[in-house]
Amino acid sequence: MCGIVAYIGPKDATPFLLEGLARLEYRGYDSAGVAVAGRTGGIKVRKVKGRVADLAAAVPARFKGGTGIGHTRWATHGVPSDANAHPHQDNAERIAVVHNGIIENADELRARLTAEGAVFRSETDTEVLAHLIAAHATEGVELEEAVRAALGKVVGTYGIAVLDAEQPDRIVVARNGSPIVLGIGEKEMFAASDVSALVRYTRQVVHLEDGELATVRADGFRTSTEDARTTHRQPSTVDWEIDSYDTGGYEHFLLKEIHEQPGSVERTLSGRLDERFATAHLGGLNLDARELREIRRVKILGCGSAYYAGEMGAQLIEELARIPAHSEPASEFRYRNPVIEADTLYIAVSQSGETYDTLAAVQEVKRKGGRVLGVVNTVGSAIARECDGGIYLHAGPEISVASTKAFTSTVIAFALLALHFGRIHDLSPADGRRIVAALKALPDQIREVLAQSDAIAGLAAEYADSEGMMFIGRVRGYPVAREGAQKLKEISYVHAEAYPASELKHGPLALISPELPTVALVPDDELLDKNLTTLGEIKARSGRVLAVAHRAPEAKLADHCILVPKSEPELDPLLLNIPLQLLAYHAAVALKRDVDKPRNLAKSVTVE
Ligand code: AGP
Numbered sequence: 001m002c003g004i005v006a007y008i009g010p011k012d013a014t015p016f017l018l019e020g021l022a023r024l025e026y027r028g029y030d031s032a033g034v035a036v037a038g039r040t041g042g043i044k045v046r047k048v049k050g051r052v053a054d055l056a057a058a059v060p061a062r063f064k065g066g067t068g069i070g071h072t073r074w075a076t077h078g079v080p081s082d083a084n085a086h087p088h089q090d091n092a093e094r095i096a097v098v099h100n101g102i103i104e105n106a107d108e109l110r111a112r113l114t115a116e117g118a119v120f121r122s123e124t125d126t127e128v129l130a131h132l133i134a135a136h137a138t139e140g141v142e143l144e145e146a147v148r149a150a151l152g153k154v155v156g157t158y159g160i161a162v163l164d165a166e167q168p169d170r171i172v173v174a175r176n177g178s179p180i181v182l183g184i185g186e187k188e189m190f191a192a193s194d195v196s197a198l199v200r201y202t203r204q205v206v207h208l209e210d211g212e213l214a215t216v217r218a219d220g221f222r223t224s225t226e227d228a229r230t231t232h233r234q235p236s237t238v239d240w241e242i243d244s245y246d247t248g249g250y251e252h253f254l255l256k257e258i259h260e261q262p263g264s265v266e267r268t269l270s271g272r273l274d275e276r277f278a279t280a281h282l283g284g285l286n287l288d289a290r291e292l293r294e295i296r297r298v299k300i301l302g303c304g305s306a307y308y309a310g311e312m313g314a315q316l317i318e319e320l321a322r323i324p325a326h327s328e329p330a331s332e333f334r335y336r337n338p339v340i341e342a343d344t345l346y347i348a349v350s351q352s353g354e355t356y357d358t359l360a361a362v363q364e365v366k367r368k369g370g371r372v373l374g375v376v377n378t379v380g381s382a383i384a385r386e387c388d389g390g391i392y393l394h395a396g397p398e399i400s401v402a403s404t405k406a407f408t409s410t411v412i413a414f415a416l417l418a419l420h421f422g423r424i425h426d427l428s429p430a431d432g433r434r435i436v437a438a439l440k441a442l443p444d445q446i447r448e449v450l451a452q453s454d455a456i457a458g459l460a461a462e463y464a465d466s467e468g469m470m471f472i473g474r475v476r477g478y479p480v481a482r483e484g485a486q487k488l489k490e491i492s493y494v495h496a497e498a499y500p501a502s503e504l505k506h507g508p509l510a511l512i513s514p515e516l517p518t519v520a521l522v523p524d525d526e527l528l529d530k531n532l533t534t535l536g537e538i539k540a541r542s543g544r545v546l547a548v549a550h551r552a553p554e555a556k557l558a559d560h561c562i563l564v565p566k567s568e569p570e571l572d573p574l575l576l577n578i579p580l581q582l583l584a585y586h587a588a589v590a591l592k593r594d595v596d597k598p599r600n601l602a603k604s605v606t607v608e
Contacts, residue, residue: 002086002100002606003027003072004180005197006161006171009188009218013068014059016190020197021052021070023245026253026399027194028602029072030080035087035096036065037168043096047071047085066218067168069161071098074602077106078123087163088127090134091119094165097133099126100193101157101178102607109153129154133162144215147172148228151213157356157607159193171216175208178606179354179382182206182214182221184235189216195238196245196397204235207380236380244397252595254400254491258581259450261405262443264395268409269439272416278432279423280416285373286389287345289424295345298325301333301361302349303605305403305486306410310349311479312573313375313414319570320435321421330361340368347373347390347417351398351406352604353381360608362386375413377406391417400596401603402490404581407483408446411574415439418570438568442575445565449578452562453586456579459546459560460586466517468495470543471580473521474502474531480521480573484580491588491598501534509537517544519580520558523572524550532557548579 003024007013017034032055033047044063048054052072071086078084087096103109106125109132114120118131132150137143143164151158157177164170173180173191183190183198183205190198191214195205206221208214212231214223223231250256272280285292298317300310310327317325330348334357340346346365350358353376362383365372374383374390377398384390395409415435423432463469469488473481478500485496499508501520512518518538522531535545535557547558550566562579566572588595 002074002193003029003197004098004100004159004161004191004193005070006068006173006191006216007188008067008171008216009185010066011188012064013066014063016201017068017070018052018056018059019200020192021055021072023197024072024192024194025052026401026596026603027072028401028597029074031073031082031085032071033085033087034059034068034070035163036063036068037163037165038065041165043089043093043163043165045087045089045096047082047087049080049082049085065168067163067171069096069098069163069171076102076607077125083122084124086126088122088124088130090130092134095130095134095137096163097126097130098161099129100159100606101176103128103154103158104156105154125156129160137164143167143170143172144213144224147174148213148226151176151226161191169217172213173208173216174213176210177356180208182208182216188218189221191216195240196399199238199240199245203238205238205380206233206235207385209385210382240397245399252400252585254402254404254585254595257398257400257405258578258585260396261408261450261578262446264405264409265412265443265446267394267396268412269416270394273436273439275433275436277423278429278436280420282391282416282420284389284391292421292424294343295323296343297341298323298345298347300325300327300347300349301330301358302327303329303331303355303357305407305483306349306351306355306358308479308483308486309407309410309414310347311482312411313347313349313417315476315479315573316414316418316570317421320418320427321425323421323425330355331357334361334364338364340365340370342369344370345373346370347375348383348387349375349410350381350383351377351393351403351410353378353383354604354606355383356606356608359383359386375410377409401598401601402487402584408574408577412439412442415571434568435570438571442567442571445567445575446578448565449575450582452579453582456562456582457586459562460583461590463517463546464492464494464587464590466494467515468497470508470511470516470518471496471498472501472504472518472534474500474527476525476569476573477501477521477523477576480576480580481519483577484519484584487581487584488587490601491584491595492591492593493599494587494591501531504534505537509541512538512541512543514542514544517546519546519548519583521576522547522549522553523569523576524566525569525572548576
């Protein structure tokens with residue numbers, strides 16, 4: 001998705017802008033651009049279709065200025081091209097704007113501005129902002145006022161940064177549905193759509209709220225609302241480490257993040273297990289035991305992998321706490337006028353905390369008086385702030401577009417919540433102890449799976465050129481199959497379909513052939529015999545089978561097997577998923593895909 005960076009201070013803005021944009025590359029983009037207000041007056045702009053490296057090559061040595069904005073664009077209105085790349089300017093080239101989000105009434109505004117004499121040079125919705133702001137930036141009007149007046153005419157979502165050639169001592173930023181964070185430096189200020197662009201320079205940040213604007217000068221900032229009321233914002237400290245933003249010797253961020261999982265799981269668990277009472281402590285829930293006992297149902301909302309992690313979470317809550325729980329795509333939920341029940345606990349799941357559909361679902365629940373907890377990785381993100389309480393994952397920044405360590409930590413967070421709920425309800429101390437011990441064992445068990453990376457690479461190379469792959473699992477195994485198929489699709493572009501193993505003979509068995517191999521989740525649990533029968537049915541149709549199992553099935557039932565250490569049955573899905581991450585990764589490498597930035601995808605989807 002699009003990225004924004006901005007700098008104002010005594011140094012030359014350009015190096016920061018280019019480095020900040022490079023740090024935002026992981027979000028996915030198709031073009032990039034920068035603008036600086038030069039000390040000699042005027043605004044210089046460079047923008048190109050392609051990579052940040054192409055932009056850096058196109059920026060001449062004389063491209064200097066102490067105030068600047070930059071952008072990586074992910075096309076929504078208009079094809080990827082130099083002209084459609086941001087920043088956009090008005091015809092007098094006084095204003096330059098970068099924008100994340102979508103201006104819904106852009107066509108109407110464009111027609112009106114054209115009638116007033118504006119000449120448009122791009123197909124983007126953003127360009128209307130440049131012309132609109134310029135139209136309001138009349139003699140004696142502060143840039144913030146011109147931006148506020150322009151935004152008053154706009155319908156849609158935005159995070160913007162605006163530069164004015166006539167007021168180069170400031171940048172104005174604004175947020176409505178698309179994140180903007182300010183970074184506070186020593187006599188210099190930064191702004192970005194994502195803290196990852198800032199952490200090399202400052203850890204002191206301020207997250208703007210929706211409907212807020214800020215005038216940012218080198219020596220500080222002032223925030224206010226859309227209707228010009230001053231707001232008071234306290235900085236918070238970012239605790240993510242700078243080396244999280246480097247590949248650290250791994251070939252890709254994705255491989256690094258897969259291998260970070262023993263540590264990220266330890267952080268998610270840290271300080272939250274109570275061995276004495278065989279339960280979990282979750283400080284941020286803001287719900288006491290009495291309130292939790294009144295909850296009759298749990299509804300989990302997330303998108304993509306967050307939704308699948310929610311499916312595993314629902315299973316954990318039902319099994320350990322015996323409370324009916326269900327996961328639903330937030331992107332569907334928000335549009336179906338959902339019934340919100342007072343005794344249902346809603347849980348929003350999001351790694352980034354900025355996914356627009358999930359945020360909108362949270363807002364829908366809250367508007368109707370429901371109570372929402374967040375299971376979120378990014379501290380201070382929009383969803384985290386919108387929720388009534390929740391659990392932070394502490395998985396560390398996840399850079400690769402495909403979610404791995406945040407997915408695993410989300411399932412851990414649900415296991416902790418389910419344990420906590422369970423022990424308030426009828427989960428026995430013995431069962432509580434069983435789960436606590438199993439959770440503590442997970443980091444080492446994940447290490448055991450990761451040690452098989454090379455062997456899994458060999459299997460991936462063998463299966464990668466298949467015409468597609470089927471993923472099957474029963475009950476606890478089904479969300480694992482869904483996430484496994486999702487990961488393979490996302491990064492290798494191999495078609496993959498997930499089915500409950502029990503449903504195979506109700507339709508998809510017709511697809512089984514040597515060209516369509518099946519990845520089968522075969523845990524050693526009460527459904528083992530049923531799963532083995534399904535493998536027999538596949539083999540009888542000449543299907544190839546790659547089993548992910550606790551015990552290798554007979555050779556006649558599986559062509560290959562990846563063995564996974566056994567946990568408690570409730571937690572087995574989490575471990576069964578790890579080899580599927582490696583399988584997808586190595587298949588993508590074998591097929592020479594752009595692993596960390598798969599085509600057409602963005603790290604956080606901040607538009608509808
Ligand atoms: C995961 O691999 C995907 N990139 C995607 O499905 C993602 O999980 C989804 O867009 C939700 O993102 P979030 O967790 O940041 O809300």
